């Protein structure tokens with residue numbers, strides 16, 4: 324089957340970049356990305372490529388090449404569904420905040436809405452592709468809705484989870500380690516798989532396109548994120564041990580990473596992992612495991628989250644301890660708010676939780692992040708509901724100049740590993756801070772020895788100076 328028109332529901336961090344790359348690589352396919360959020364669609368259609376709703380290095384170039392040629396952004400969801408042979412579901416699947424499974428299970432209401440809308444808007448058979456990260460066996464529910472509410476049309480459901488990481492989305496999409504496609508073993512299922520394989524084959528070598536059954540594909544996505552997050556929690560657990568024993572976590576990571584069975588990637592100790600997915604996907608796996616009565620499995624994975632929460636709290640507590648056990652009224656400057664560098668995304672960023680902890684101790688937080696707006700920072704804190712929005716504004720200021728942000732500060736805390744922090748004039752920063760000037764490097768990126776020479780008191784993750 325030859326696909327000529329694709330619709331993608333959800334123009335977010337995944338839908339936008341993923342479809343932009345498909346459109347760039349498959350100029351003969353018309354790709355329409357739809358969303359109910361008018362502002363988001365307007366931003367995707369905006370003239371100013373610096374103001375796309377998602378910041379990703381290289382995304383502007385891909386969008387400018389394909390947009391208007393075979394890449395379109397629209398709020399007319401029904402029309403795009405109707406005309407497409409293949410519909411991707413790329414909507415948000417956050418952790419449930421209410422009812423059964425609150426705080427753990429994935430909230431699938433947006434996915435279900437998509438399935439119902441696809442069924443209602445379709446007038447021809449379609450391949451429906453799950454791009455969102457979903458609990459294993461969701462395809463069954465999607466199929467049930469499509470088969471029972473569609474107008475007798477035939478729907479094939481594929482699972483095609485996305486493995487891109489934010490900040491490197493375009494690289495990850497162009498040079499994917501693998502593409503995973505799960506589908507039915509029936510001839511129609513295999514034909515649907517082949518149609519999607521043909522799309523990715525435009526730029527991904529065939530041997531890197533893995534095909535499996537639907538359940539393996541759905542579960543592989545949760546498993547990949549769980550394994551990645553587990554590595555970060557594992558090295559963070561070791562970082563605490565390093566701090567009390569005199570070992571250096573970077574040296575330990577290098578030593579173990581040289582073992583090809585362990586591998587060197589994803590072993591950077593940090594203030595804790597953030598991002599919209601690691602926590603949500605592990606909690607989802609914990610929930611699924613418990614719902615099958617697999618309590619030992621659930622406890623095992625839950626520990627990854629417990630360790631991560633511990634790491635964030637530990638970082639905040641260490642700041643308080645070093646500032647003579649009180650931060651009340653003291654200015655602490657945060658360098659970075661995003662959950663990692665090269666993204667404007669702040670979802671579940673460690674910075675939010677560290678700030679919240681310190682504000683509860685009445686610290687004055689001053690934030691500088693090159694890509695995150697003040698509005699977003701206040702919204703993140705307000706979302707926690709720890710205190711009123713007015714109080715958050717009383718304790719937090721956001722500045723767009725890093726040197727102004729550190730002026731008269733007691734301490735600087737590095738929360739995101741932005742490269743530009745390395746380029747700063749740290750002598751000048753030292754001069755403008757209150758003494759003793761302290762640095763808490765939550766990302767281990769700064770030149771600690773040089774900073775100590777300048778006169779800073781430096782604390783870093785997994786190191787004892």
Ligand SMILES: NC(=O)C1=CN([C@@H]2O[C@H](COP(=O)(O)OP(=O)(O)OC[C@H]3O[C@@H](n4cnc5c(N)ncnc54)[C@H](O)[C@@H]3O)[C@@H](O)[C@H]2O)C=CC1
Nearest residue numbers: 333334335336337358359360413414415416433455456485
């Ligand atoms: N952010 C990431 O780096 C990655 C995310 N994922 C998964 O991809 C999925 C999407 O994630 P993001 O793109 O980050 O979410 P997002 O929140 O940035 O985007 C989702 C979009 O879907 C839209 N939407 C929701 N319901 C809709 C409906 N019924 N009709 C039309 N539009 C609708 C929302 O308005 C929103 O713009 C999630 O399941 C996530 O777990 C997977 C890999 C990477």
Ligand SMILES: O=C(O)[C@H]1O[C@H](OP(=O)(O)OP(=O)(O)OC[C@H]2O[C@@H](n3ccc(=O)[nH]c3=O)[C@H](O)[C@@H]2O)[C@H](O)[C@@H](O)[C@@H]1O
Nearest residue numbers: 485486487488489555589590591593596597598600662663
């Ligand atoms: O499902 C998803 O959403 C995506 O989740 C992660 O991607 P992402 O969250 O964008 O970013 P990562 O690079 O994985 O970083 C996640 C968090 O872990 C932290 N981290 C990462 C690596 C490391 O060694 N140490 C560390 O603290 C990062 O700073 C960040 O806060 C996965 O890497 C992607 O494969 C996956 O598609």
